[in-house]
Amino acid sequence: MSLLNPTRRLLLQGVSAAAMAAVALLGIRRAMAAGKGSDPIEDLIANMSIEEKAGQLSLFGDPTRFHGTVVNPTSEQAATRNRVYADIAAGRITGLFNGIGVAGGREMQKIAVEKSPRGIPLIFAGDIIHGFKTTFPIPLAEAASFDPDLAFRTARAAALEATAVGLHWTFAPMVDVARDQRWGRNAEGSGEDTFLGSQFAAARVLGFQGSSLKDETSLLACPKHFAAYGAVQGGMEYNTADIPETTLRQTHLPPFKAAFDAGALSTMSAFNDIAGVPATGNHYLLTDILRGEWGFRGLVVSDYTSEEELIAHGFAANGADATARAINAGCDVAMQSGLYNDYLPDLVKSGAVSMATVDEAVRRVLRVKQALGLFDNPYRSLDEDREQTDLRKPETLALAREAGRKSIVLLKNEGGLLPLSKSARIALIGPCINDKYDYPGPWSVFPDVATCVTMAEGFQAVMGGRGTLTMARGSDYELPYEGGIDEAVRAAEASDVVVLVIGESAGMSGEAQSRVDIGIPDAQLTLAEAVAATGKPVVVVLRHGRALALTGAAKAAPAILATWFLGSETGHSVADIIFGDYAPQGRLPVSFPQASGQEPYYYNHRATGRPQTTAEKDYKARYREVTNEGLYPFGHGLTYGDIVYGTTMVDAARLSWNGAVEVRAAVSNRGTRPAHEVAQLYIHDRVASLTQPVRALKGFSHIDLAPGETRTVSFTLRRSDLEFMTASLQFAAEPGLFDVWIAPSAVGGISASFELTS
Known part of the structure; x- marks a missing residue:
C-alpha cells in the first residue's frame, strides 16, 4: 500500500500537516518493522515532489546551536532561527552541521517528523576531527603512535561524546596521504605513507561507527577528501593536484578503500581538481571508480560549497550549471551553498538533470538515514541524560593522556639528557606554556578549553613540589x-x-594555513638562541601540526621531542615522557626535511637514473645545499633504551607465487631502562615495469624490551604484499628480486633479499 494514500485521505478531510507527517512516518516504521511488502524508501521517493527531493540533498550549517570555533568562511546562507525552522517544516533541509545541544536538536527533529511534508528525520553532523569536549591528539600526532588500536579507541570515545549532544555524523576521518609539509591540513591526516594511512583510516571508521550504526553511540564516518587533496601542488590549500592515475590509485585511493571496506557509508568530495576536473564534478571519481569499481552504496557530500566553487574553477558557467555538473557526476548532497534547492527543480524540468539521477541521490541519503535508525527512532542520540553523563568521563580523560604520551616522538637525546629528574631546577620557557587556548590544537571545534592541562600544570603535578x-x-x-x-x-x-x-601555534596549522617556510618562527628562534647562549642544557619540546625544518639552536639542542598538538591532557602527557614515567613509543609518520626547500619530501620516493648513493655531488639528483636525506626520517623515534637491530633474515631464498616467506630479526635493548620499540618492515622491488619506491612500509610490530633483553620479531610476506599499480591500472606483482628490511626507520636496518617466482 502506498504511503501516500492515507495522507491524501487526511488532506481531503482538512487534517493538519503535522498529522499527515505523523501518519507517513508511522507507515514507514511499520513497513520497516514488517520487513516485507513495498519498500518504504521507494514509496517515499515515488511520492515526493522535486522540491522535497532537492531538500533531502541540501545540508546547512546550524546557526541556531553553534557554540564552537569557526572553521569555515562566512556564507551568504547564514540564516536566522525562524528561517531554519521554516525550511525544516517545508522539507528544504536534510540535516544541519556543527550545532550541538539535545534540547534544540529534539525541537528541530520534532518539526521535521511532525510538520514537514513526509516526516523525514533530520541528520545532525559535525566536524569531530580529534575529539569533542575531550580533545585527543591531532590525527597526525596519533599516527605517530603507529598504533591503529589507539585510534580506534579515541574515535570510539569521541563518538560517545558527540552522540551525547545529538550528533549522528562526523566529517572525519581525513585519509588524504600528504607528502608536502607546507600544506596546513597535514595535521588532520595520518602522514605520508599509504600503508600506515590505510591502517588508521579503517581503525577510525570502526571506532566512530561502533558495532552497529543504529546504536545510540554510533557516529557515521565520512572519509575525506575524495580524492588526492593531499597532493595539492606546492602544498597550497585548495590548489590543483596534477598527478598520474597510477599515483592516484597507488598512493591516494587505498586509504579510502580501506575506510569503505570498514563500513563507512559517506564520503566527502575534495576541493581540488585532478587533470583539470574538479573532484565535486568528477564523474570518473565519484561514479566510475567509487560506485562502479568499488560498489560504494553510501552518499557523497560536497565539501563546504565546493559544488558552487565549480564556477570559480572555470568548470561551470553559473549556479545552475554547477548544480547539474555536481549531481550528474555523483555528488549527492550540497553543503551550505543551497544550489540544489535553488536549481534542481528547473534542471529536472529542462532535462539537464534526469529525475532518475535525483532519485538515486535521494535514495542514497534516505538509505543512510535508515541505516542509522533515524526512521525507527528520530530522537536517537538526543538523550538529555546522556548529555549530562557522557562528556569528559574519567576514563575518557585517561585515554586522552595515554594517547598523548604514545604520540610523542623522541627525536634526539644526546648524552641521555632525558628523562629529567623530578628534583631538578627546571626552567620551562615558551609562548604556550600557560596558554590554554592553544592546547586543543587546530580543527578542534567544541573543546573544553578551561580544563585543558598546560605544560606548566603538567610539570607542576608530576614534580609535586x-x-x-x-x-x-x-x-x-x-x-x-x-x-x-x-x-x-x-x-x-x-x-x-x-x-x-x-x-x-594551533592557528598556524589546519585548513587555510599553508606555509612557504615550515621552520620555527623567527621570534622563537631568537629566543632559542638566547637561551642556548646561557650554556645550560636545553630540551626542545616542539609543538606543531606538520614536520618542521629545524635550524640553529632549535636543531642543535641535545634533546628534542616532537609533541605535535596533543589536546586536553597535553601537560600530563608530556610530563609522563619527560620525567621518564613512561618510555617514548612515537615514530614519525612524516619525514622531517633539512630545509623547507626540499618539500615535497617523503621517504618512499622512486629511484632516479642518477641517484645520490655516495658522497659524490655532481650530476646527481640533489640540491646544491643539502643531501637527499631527511633531518629525521619517516619511522624515526628513540626510546630510553639502547636499541640494536640484528641482520634481517628470510626463511627461504624464493617466494613461490602462492606461497609465503617469514622475515625476522633480533631486536635488543642494551640500555639500562625498559624500552618500547616499533619494528618496521620495508621492501624494495629491484626491477619492475614501472619504477618503484626505494622502500615501502609493509608492516610494523610493537615490542617491549627489558634492559638487556633480546626478542625476535617476525613478519610474513605474500605475493599480495608485493603488488603495485601497473600501467594497466591493476594491482599486480611481478617476479623478480626484492630487498627487505626489519628496521627502526625508513633508512635503518640490515637488509636481506628473496626472489618472487611465478
Missing part, C-alpha cells in the same frame, strides 16, 4: 615582546636544565 620550576614565556608565537628574552635568560640561568617549548 620537588625541585623548582621557573617559568617564562620569552616571546609570542610569531612576534617578540618587550622584555621577553631577558625574562627567559634569567629563568635559564637560575636552572639546571631548560625545557624550551617552541614551534607553531
